[in-house]
Amino acid sequence: MTRLKLSLIVGSVVAVLLAAAAGGWFYYIMAPQPTVTLPGLSYSVAESDIDSLLNYSEARAVLERHVPGLTGLRQIDVARPLTLEDIQPYFPQMITDGRLAAIDAELRQLEGSNVVVYTTGSTLVGVILDDPEARDIVDSYLPGFSTHPDIGQGRGFTLNFMQ
Incomplete structure (x- = not known):
């Protein structure tokens, strides 16, 4: 009888810990927000350099x-x-x-070209790696980031998460 109670207690504790871990995982890894596309610039003789x-x-x-x-x-x-x-x-x-x-x-x-805004907290690394300009910017701050042999494993994460 004591063994059965111990098994139930241990099982309950494990179940609670697993539920807490799963909840924490979903809280920590939020769905990435879509990238923001700003409208193109407008040009004028008075304001545009x-x-x-x-x-x-x-x-x-x-x-x-x-x-x-x-x-x-x-x-x-x-x-x-x-x-x-x-x-x-x-x-x-x-x-x-x-x-x-x-x-x-x-x-x-004239309609200027749209500007896509990426953030370290909401943009997946894979999206950044697929955009040549964004990849160059990240590589200028983190040399060798895009060419690291293990970078493929991080494509589904954000830079904030990988930090």
């Missing part, structure tokens, strides 16, 4: 169409942090008010 306009091929085409020769100027690299309105006084014949208005109208119709 020249660097952004030159690096986005469609915006660059608008500049080349309305102000031929602007993108080929030697000084354009110095002006990259400035807006078109900022540099207008330096090129009054090239960048007129009429051209700025036409450029602005076309730029506002």
